[in-house]
Amino acid sequence: MTEILRAELLGNIDRLDGLIDKIICGDALEVMRRLPSKSIDVVITSPPYNLLNSTGNGLKQNTRTGKWKNAAIKNGYAAYDDNMPYDDYVSWQKECVGEMCRLIKDDGAVFYNNKNRVQGGLLENRGVIVEGLPLRQIITWKRAGSINFNAGYFLPTTEQIYLLCGREFRLSKGANKLTDVWEIKQEMKNPHPAPFPEALTDRIVSSVEGQIILDPFSGSGTTGVSAKKFGRHFILIDQSEEYCRMAQARIDGGNWRRQNECQQLSFAL
Numbered sequence: 340m341t342e343i344l345r346a347e348l349l350g351n352i353d354r355l356d357g358l359i360d361k362i363i364c365g366d367a368l369e370v371m372r373r374l375p376s377k378s379i380d381v382v383i384t385s386p387p388y389n390l391l392n393s394t395g396n397g398l399k400q401n402t403r404t405g406k407w408k409n410a411a412i413k414n415g416y417a418a419y420d421d422n423m424p425y426d427d428y429v430s431w432q433k434e435c436v437g438e439m440c441r442l443i444k445d446d447g448a449v450f451y452n453n454k455n456r457v458q459g460g461l462l463e464n465r466g467v468i469v470e471g472l473p474l475r476q477i478i479t480w481k482r483a484g485s486i487n488f489n490a491g492y493f494l495p496t497t498e499q500i501y502l503l504c505g506r507e508f509r510l511s512k513g514a515n516k517l518t519d520v521w522e523i524k525q526e527m528k529n530p531h532p533a534p535f536p537e538a539l540t541d542r543i544v545s546s547v548e549g550q551i552i553l554d555p556f557s558g559s560g561t562t563g564v565s566a567k568k569f570g571r572h573f574i575l576i577d578q579s580e581e582y583c584r585m586a587q588a589r590i591d592g593g594n595w596r597r598q599n600e601c602q603q604l605s606f607a608l
Contacts, residue, residue, distance in 0.1 A: 380549025446507035514546035560586025
């Protein structure tokens, strides 16, 4: 069984040996700060988008009417309400991505997914989060659709994946035939409110050579599933015990979509 480790019990982390193919239940930024520099080959992650910090009448906590009434994300995440003042959110994510870049090797890469938003009638460009960092490319992820209809702008159906990397990073043989626009459907049958599609993480993992893959906002464990599928190693971090158990069940082939079964899985001491 894939072990879940409590971050507060890990002590000093000088080597990754005891963390390989395990899930760490703890704060992403705090755990990354404790990991050794240049120890990770690839980071693949999609943090919360701060969606409940909304200036409009759309996605707000406990929304019961309108286009967002059936959206699972409207109540935030299991251990996080997804509602920070915008400047605080950007500062937090800048710190997180900065740590990701510190952790990768000279031939490593970070695939960081975020989403531009229109707030107060103006674009919130999430590219400000990666300013000053070694950005090589912006991949456009074109999703299947959206429910964010607004008379003020065209229907948004894309998100951004920022590729940050060391100078020595190269794609796997043949991966450069892929374009920088990826048409991949959203994950629809996942109890997590904002899941990363397995097809997307499959594409990233199969396009790189790195063996140790970190996801500091691992949610339902999609990055771990793809890593295992392609014979790689993973380290997953999430602050929600519920999502850690969900990822554990999913990676181990259990019925991870059933919440009561996931809650019965145990932590390593």
